[in-house]
Amino acid sequence: MVKKYQLGNYELFFLHDGSFWLDGGGYFGVVPKVIWQKLIQPDELNRVKLNINPLLVRTLDHNILIDPGQGNKFTEKQKQIFGINYEPSLEQSLAEIGLTPDDIDVVVATHLHFDHVGACTKFDESGNIVPTLKNAVHYFQKNEWEDATHPNERTKGTYFLENYVPIMEAGLVKLIEGNKEVIPGISVEITGGHTKHHQIIFIKSEGETAVYFGGIVSAVTHIKIPYTMGFDLYPVEIMEKRKELYQRAIEENWLVCLEHDPINRAGNIKFDGRNYQFETKVTT
Ligand SMILES: [Zn+2]
Structure with a gap:
């Protein structure tokens, strides 16, 4: 079910694009x-289940989609490795609130990893890869684009050109x-x-203020400063950034939205004098 949250004059809709299983x-x-399995x-x-949590922002003038999701172009081998589940898909959750992919006019992405922008393209009936959100302007960070279109030995398992080059070619x-x-x-x-x-x-x-944290904190299980992912390219930078962002989030009472949490979609960061906590406001 798609949850809704009113932020000032905007409506936030907490969409879904299936789930996947990642090596713990x-x-x-x-x-x-021994610590994380608690x-x-x-x-x-040894895999843990993560949801794909796209966010739709509805203003008077726009339907803005943040980090559209993983999409449906995986090979059989990838589906097995990542235990990909497509339900409920982006299309299904948009339909639930009376929208189609054609109603999206703005896309913004935190970064170009496959689980965030895979949904930006799809196979058409002839098997060609085409834009999913064909009426949307997709805003990507220029240097992220450079890295994503020139993956190295470490990043090539996360950056797949078919997820974004066809959208660039379509203008x-x-x-x-x-x-x-x-x-x-x-x-x-930029973080x-x-x-x-x-x-x-x-x-x-x-x-x-709401903020979509992307890979800075992907789930409540990662709220502690040193709980970074093996996939993070610069984990020490994340730790420093978290300290700064948590402080601002507390002072300005941000609604923090999480990209992969299977249960907690958004909430406030709190500090109890010793540890940072996540006070959930919106669940799956
Ligand atoms: Zn990522």
């Missing part, structure tokens, strides 16, 4: 399994440089950490 060691980085139970292949991509207001009320701020040019996305209306 990769997901928890240097945290030992937070989340792995399957027999639907606008590359932005640095911290910017993309459209009124929606802005990006680095998860990828070198990863950005978080702010939604502001009537004095209220």
Whole structure:
């Protein structure tokens, strides 16, 4: 079921695009399994289940989709490795609120990993890869685009060109440089950490602020400062960034939205004098 949250004059819809299973060691980085398995139970292949959590922002003028999701173009082998489940898909959750992919006119992505922008393209009836959101301008960070179109030995398992090159060829991509207001009320701020040019996305209306944290904190299980992922390219940067962002989030009472949490979709960051906590406001 798609949950809704009113942020000032905007409506936030917490969409779905299925789920996948990620190696628990990769997901928890240097945290030992004896510790992390108290937070989340792995399957027999040592994988943990993560949801794909796209966010739709409805303003008077726009339907803005943040991190559309993993999509449906995986090979049989990838489906097995990642235990991909497509239900409920992006299309199904949009339909639930009376929208189709054609109603989306703005897309903003934190970064270009396959589980965030795979849904930007799809197979058509002839098996060609085409844009899914054909009426949307897709705003990507320029340096992230450069990295994603020139993957190295480490990043080539996460950056798949078929997820974004066809949208560029269709003339639907606008590359932005640095911290910017993309459209009124929606802005990006570069954080680095998860990828070198990863950005978080702010939604502001009537004095209220929500922020989509992307790979900075993907789930409540990663709220502790050193709980970074093995997939993070610059984990020490993430730790520093978290300290700064948590402070701002508390001072300005941000609604923090989580990209992969199977249960907690959004909430407030709190500090109890010793540890940071996540006070959930919206569940799956
Ligand atoms: Zn990522």
